[in-house]
Amino acid sequence: MSEQPDTNPQFPAPVETSQPEFLPLAPTPTPAAPMLTRPVTRIKPDRLGMFLGVFRWVFFLLMAFIAGIFFTIFMQTRTLEGTPLEIVQKPILDWSGIPADAHKQWLALQQAFTLVDQNFYEQDKISHKDMIYAAAEAAVASLGDRFTAFNRPQVAQANDDHITGKFVGLGVTPEIKEGKYVVKRVIPNSPIEKAGIKEGDVLVAINGTRLPTPITDPVAVSTQLRGEVNTKVKVTFARPSDNNKETEYELTRQELIAPSVDTQMLDNNIGYIDMRQVFGSNTMNEFDQKVGALVKNNNPAGFILDLRGNGGGLTDTARQLLGRFLDGGVAYYDDIPTQNVHMRPEDVLTNPDLKIYDKPLVVLTDGGTASASEITVGALHDRKRATIIGEKTYGKGVAQYVIDLLDKSALRVTFESWYTPNKTNMTESKGITPDIVVTPTDQQKQLGQDPQLDRAIQYLTTNS
Structure with a gap:
């Protein structure tokens, strides 16, 4: 009788493997200490309060600005000599360009303008611009310096043309002799030269109107000779070397450059x-x-x-x-x-x-x-x-x-x-x-x- 291996179908034979039968467990982490927290409270911005705050500042600054304007006007239009406010008034007048040492006279000038407006019987003859120009001319003339002068725009432009040498006209450089408007120099290639007008000739009429004698405003006369390019003007000249014979010319204005050399x-x-x-x-x-x-x-x-x-x-x-x-x-x-x-x-x-x-x-x-x-x-x-x-x-x-x-x-x-x-x-x-x-x-x-x-x-x- 042969021997049989000892086997049991209910318990199979063990099998060898390279892995351990049981894997080790990972270490369990230590729980963190609990953190103390406060509940979060969300605060809504007070937009209305912010607006009111800004508005108060803007309103305050605006009121201060307006008050400053009225205070400055008050200082400019009142005479405060001998009062405590005189110390405050002087720098305000200086800043405003008003002479502090003649403030009363400044106000009197303004008063005179107002009274003219209210009372002058020929209202259509009132020209504030001319009145101001006349006041400026008189103010500068009071200095007693014959070379210091206020020039109205028309005169100022003529002076500028004199320096630059560019202008629109006939081409005559004048001088006043014995109250007459005399040709001092003729610009080459000008209408005056082409017409045969010479140095020493005397301008006696423009567009048929006789010039006054003596000439008191030579700039006004020169202005009549100037104008737009290609416009015409009639001028009458007398020639002293020919028994003051008068000749009328119709000339066309042109742009000229007066040579200085x-x-x-x-x-x-x-x-x-x-x-x-x-x-x-x-x-x-x-x-x-x-x-x-x-x-x-x-x-x-x-x-x-x-x-x-x-x-x-x-x-x-x-x-x-x-x-x-x-x-x-x-x-x-x-x-x-x-x-x-x-x-x-x-x-x-x-x-x-x-x-x-x-x-x-x-x-x-x-x-x-x-x-x-x-x-x-x-x-x-x-x-x-x-x-x-x-x-x-x-x-x-x-x-x-x-x-x-x-x-x-x-x-x-x-x-x-x-x-x-x-x-x-x-x-x-x-x-x-x-x-x-x-x-x-x-x-x-x-x-x-x-x-x-x-x-x-x-x-x-x-x-x-």
């Missing part, structure tokens, strides 16, 4: 420089171009600088002009009290491209040579650079600021005195007396003769 060669290789117009913003550009060409093409032996009738213009232009004839040095001294400037030297402004330092020079002058042109004459005279021939200059030793105002009017206010290199003031000396005095006669003028120019040519030719 003209040049030509005269006999004996003399270069003539015509600067009888005021020193403007473009003067030195013209000078360098025209005189530079004269020097390059002709090499003149000497020069005549004609400043007759030149009423001045820009002082820097005078310094630049001097820099063409002087190699540096003082042009003039100025004295400006409001800036605490006393006898400050202002030097010439040289140009390295145009130097006329060593050629003989004669300067022609007359009673119309003034201001910036006198700066030129004074420096050339005192520094022995030129011989002066003609008549005594005008004698204007002061300069003005030209300040444009809100309505295109302007204030010309004297701010400085100036002195020649020898420290001579033109106003005090009443002008520069020429080295050689030549005064044309009326007959010479009527015949178109120029004895001053003839004498200058003689001097450069013979040195005597």
